[in-house]
Amino acid sequence: MTDHRIWDPFVRAFHWSVAAGFLANALLIEDDSKLHEWVGYAILTLLGLRILWGFIGPKSARFSSFWPTRTGVTEQLSDLATRRRKAHLGHTPLGALMILNLFLSLLAIGLTGWMMTTNTFWGVEWVEEAHEALVTWAEISVVLHVAAVIWESWRTGVNLPQAMITGTKRVPDDVKLVP
Amino acid sequence: MTVAFKTDKPQALIALIAVQSLCAAFFLWDVVNDLGPNGLRALANLHIAIEALAALALVSAIVYETRALMALLRRKAHLENQVSIAAGAFHDIMLDHFQNWGLTAAEQDVAGFTIKGLSIAEIADLRGSAEGTVKSQLNAIYRKAGVPGRGALLGLLVDDLMNAPLTSEKPLQKEAS
Numbered sequence: 139m140t141d142h143r144i145w146d147p148f149v150r151a152f153h154w155s156v157a158a159g160f161l162a163n164a165l166l167i168e169d170d171s172k173l174h175e176w177v178g179y180a181i182l183t184l185l186g187l188r189i190l191w192g193f194i195g196p197k198s199a200r201f202s203s204f205w206p207t208r209t210g211v212t213e214q215l216s217d218l219a220t221r222r223r224k225a226h227l228g229h230t231p232l233g234a235l236m237i238l239n240l241f242l243s244l245l246a247i248g249l250t251g252w253m254m255t256t257n258t259f260w261g262v263e264w265v266e267e268a269h270e271a272l273v274t275w276a277e278i279s280v281v282l283h284v285a286a287v288i289w290e291s292w293r294t295g296v297n298l299p300q301a302m303i304t305g306t307k308r309v310p311d312d313v314k315l316v317p
Numbered sequence: 318m319t320v321a322f323k324t325d326k327p328q329a330l331i332a333l334i335a336v337q338s339l340c341a342a343f344f345l346w347d348v349v350n351d352l353g354p355n356g357l358r359a360l361a362n363l364h365i366a367i368e369a370l371a372a373l374a375l376v377s378a379i380v381y382e383t384r385a386l387m388a389l390l391r392r393k394a395h396l397e398n399q400v401s402i403a404a405g406a407f408h409d410i411m412l413d414h415f416q417n418w419g420l421t422a423a424e425q426d427v428a429g430f431t432i433k434g435l436s437i438a439e440i441a442d443l444r445g446s447a448e449g450t451v452k453s454q455l456n457a458i459y460r461k462a463g464v465p466g467r468g469a470l471l472g473l474l475v476d477d478l479m480n481a482p483l484t485s486e487k488p489l490q491k492e493a494s
């Protein structure tokens with residue numbers, strides 16, 4: 139086993155607070171309540187900070203280090219097709235696609251949610267429908283994300299949930315690391 | 318000719334699968350909404366039943382395409398930078414045998430490497446697995462192929478290559494590969 143420090147404290151705090159906020163707002167908190175609005179704004183603020191962090195933060199947090207490319211995606215799919223056990227230290231290309239999908243979905247959910255509070259769009263049907271459809275899409279994405287994390291952890295032997303808590307990836311010695 | 322397909326980039330297929338998955342997700346969501354409080358009894362409605370069937374057909378198409386994509390990627394994983402007809406023909410014979418023997422995806426990869434002459438340690442390094450894993454995979458390959466070892470395995474394939482026409486359509490090749 140080799141330990142690699144990879145996720146800085148802000149990335150980890152962002153991940154878990156956005157996850158908690160989204161689940162709370164989607165499943166627990168009353169839709170019409172003030173709390174629902176405040177949790178939504180908190181998630182938007184966190185997203186804004188995370189995107190800024192993607193430009194000025196440490197290397198593994200930067201978009202430039204994990205922006206998905208077509209070759210990267212094809213290579214990861216080839217590893218899956220041939221059952222080769224290769225691990226990425228940062229985000230995998232497919233994982234990065236999911237990250238971008240979740241960022242954009244959450245931004246759009248926040249935007250439509252805020253629009254519902256404005257005089258112009260209050261009570262406008264398509265805004266509310268879009269808000270709800272986007273939440274359904276984000277919920278499906280979260281389920282896929284969790285399933286993919288479990289699968290990738292099993293496939294590579296790197297405990298990914300643990301790495302997002304401790305910030306350190308423990309990589310088994312025989313696993314090949316993708317640079 | 319299958320040669321055009323060989324050099325094909327898998328990216329078009331990946332994009333197609335992605336778009337169709339989005340459509341399938343939408344149609345399935347729509348069907349689930351239509352089922353509503355009536356549950357499966359709503360399928361008695363002809364329109365909803367047809368919608369459900371169409372959605373399921375789309376899902377099975379995606380499953381089929383994904384399998385084809387995985388086969389294409391496995392093929393390309395051992396065929397980078399090989400453009401000669403002989404290399405292509407040998408590769409086709411190899412894959413055809415692998416499928417007949419019922420090798421798993423991992424075993425196909427290991428077999429491809431061992432036929433190229435790589436050692437167990439090299440294969441383990443390339444595949445990011447333990448040497449013991451590669452050894453047991455090799456044993457499974459030899460058992461399924463009914464040969465005692467690497468030499469005999471290679472012999473089987475070379476024997477077929479000698480008999481196979483190089484320039485015409487290859488009778489051994491399957492379209493899905």
